[in-house]
Amino acid sequence: MLLNKWYVILISTLLCFGLACIYAYVMLDDKYTAQTSMIILVENDVQSDEQNFNFSQKLTKTYTELAKSDLVIEQVISSLSLNQTSDELRKMMTISGVQDTPVIKLSIVAKDNILARDIANKTVQVMQQVSLQFEGFDNIEVLDVAQTPDIPSGPNRILYVAIGIILGGILGVGIIFIVELVDRSIKTPDDIERKLGLRTLAIIPDYQMESEIEEL
């Protein structure tokens, strides 16, 4: 039943494939990711080195929150005179501590590769400045300076297209099911027997006789 209308699935799959291609390759802009990393070093004479190391690991969480604070974000915006709002910038930013290390990784996703790099480096710089204001926080060292990303990191266009194809197939199957449900025509002898209570005396296949006009 489903395969009789394979062309519906084909059409909807092709249509969604086309739309996904247009969306992914025409409407979506390239995105660049600039990555930088920092290391937190706690130097305290009172504690042992191991304790210091453990403490720095714990501080990574504090620093990730610091990076996302309005204080840091707004300073980055004003010093680079960006158009983005602080919320937009926060969305561009991914910051997380690398597990079991005192290292923090910061990545910035932007439509422009140079901008991504600048924001990343500026954020680290601002974080260093801000941390100076608080006692005991003056210990961020830059591990890797962000480089200009040459190759766009996203969007994952093939994924969009693949999703388009899958959704198109599902849509086609759905359309066929809805049409079958809505279609109130007699399709099988079973319909006649169950819905109309009539016996089916014969089933005549679809056939065509050649025209009599041709024969004359």
Added chain:
Amino acid sequence: MINKKKYHQMGSYIPISTKEPHSIITEQYRKLRTNIELSDFNQDMKTIALTSTFAMEGKTVTSINLATVYAQSGKKTLLIDMDLRKPKIHRGFKKINQIGLSDMILHNLTVEEAVQVVDDHLHILTSGTKLPYPAEFLMSDKLKELIECLKGKYDKIIIDTPPMTAVTDANIISSLVDGVVIVFAAREAKIDVASRVIKDLKDNGANIIGSVMTRVKKKEHHYAYYYYAYGKS
């Protein structure tokens, strides 16, 4: 074979049952005949009318073939075209619809004068001269008497009628016959229309023998083997 639809509209009504008596499609018409015969042991199905919900469902083709297979079984069969508005039966036998049913009553023609002979067992009675009021004609007592008279001369009388939804003719005819067969074209006939038609016929006291399903695509049923060599004479 460029435009199949066009061929059909031009009227490919030649009975496959004559051209290809051994094809499996003809076998389906024989099955229809057998099932009609077995449908009611208490009543002899002498006059059978075929109707459908809409036009072009295959009612005329089915009537022609059913009459042909009845004739092939040795029964003296008469096929009457009671679709007085769009008569088509004569096309299946390459006959001319000049005199027929209406003339028998209007001009008091005898059966021999009006009926056209196809072969020893199969005779056809075309609709005849066009009438202004077919429904009134069908309701007349004269027609009732004529059918009773024909019943004495033939073993089987197959009647082709107009579709039920178009005009009231088929409803009137259903009360003149022993049994009615409804033709449903697969995927074309609508269930709600069909149930209304069945109700109309039943309210009218018609004896519905059953239905015939036509236009069944080979993909939908396992009829791929029905397709061997048809239409290749």
